Amino acid sequence: MSATAASPPVRRHVLADVLPGARVRDAALVVTGAGLVAGIGQLAVPLPFTPVPLTLGTFAVLLVGAALGPVRAALSVALLLAVGVAGAPVFADGASGWALASFGYALGYLPAAALLGHLARRGADRSVARTAAAAIAATAVIYLPGVAWLMAFTGVGMVEALAIGVVPFLIGDAVKAVGAALLLPGAWRLLGDRR
Template sequence: MTVAVAPSPVRHRVLADAIPGSRVRDGLLVVTGTALIAGIGQLSVPLPFTPVPLTLGTFAVLLVGAALGPVRAALSVLLLLALGVAGAPVFADGGSGWALASFGYALGYLPAAMLLGHLARRGADRSVWRTAPAALAATAVVYVPGVLWLMGFTGVGPAQAVAMGVVPFLVGDTIKAVGAALLLPGTWRMLRRQ
């Protein structure tokens, strides 16, 4: 009797793998990923109809997830969360702590970065047509804990939480996903030319 074994999925390099080094490199990449998410996430616009600001944090998470891969990206987000909960002003508008209406979105950064990192390991960041849906899927993952946290924090029901925490951000998050879909494959093309 012969048992067929399914081939394991192809594992691709992520952008960070193009940088020579080892554990020290990985540590520096994790800290750089945290700094990128925290820094870009400071670019925010408060919206009068929701306690959740419009930020570029999700865009940074997409880039960090795809560029660092699932493990280093997860460590970057975990470091961001630990710093923020400890009081460092790493969340939007220099926020810190967990008593924020938008903290659930920061929690959603973890599975989003891991998902896009995992998909990048399978080559999803090599073309616009594969990166865009992967980035949209990762962005959608951010909404789940974001909306659940928003419901608990503000006491609103699911429909109102979606109206406050998803609908106002759909266009902007689609633009961020398209931006990542243009930037990541373009970076791979530049690396191949070198």
């Protein structure tokens, strides 16, 4: 083995790591993360030209992903999905179940939260530009199952699915990415950038 072997990537803390405790903290954070996504996701605006409402759920997923890290964030979203499919009114406008045109976007929350958590572990939530880029990448991940589910659920083709399931949300998602890019590095500055 050579002395020039690459060193492992630096593993940084996410915001939740600075709290004391371990298992109880993690369980409380998972439940709180699910509640945050469910609560903020209730802020929904129905749009007359699409069965997908405009919500702040994506913004909540970005915050939960970066603040909790990949595992806790993914568990938070998995909990949200499980209770939503079981009948709890945790999806936009108090909806539940899986028979929704927008359910694919909720499925996309899981890999998006894990991705942003992973990127935050690598320090992507410490600067405005890197946080914005990470938030855009995570949002793109939400669109993949969202559009696929929308196509299957409504029977529309790819072009129409993009027209009703992506295009109307691009500006709002850009604003959410900017919001996350301002909020997350700001939170680290308030904490003194603990590592």
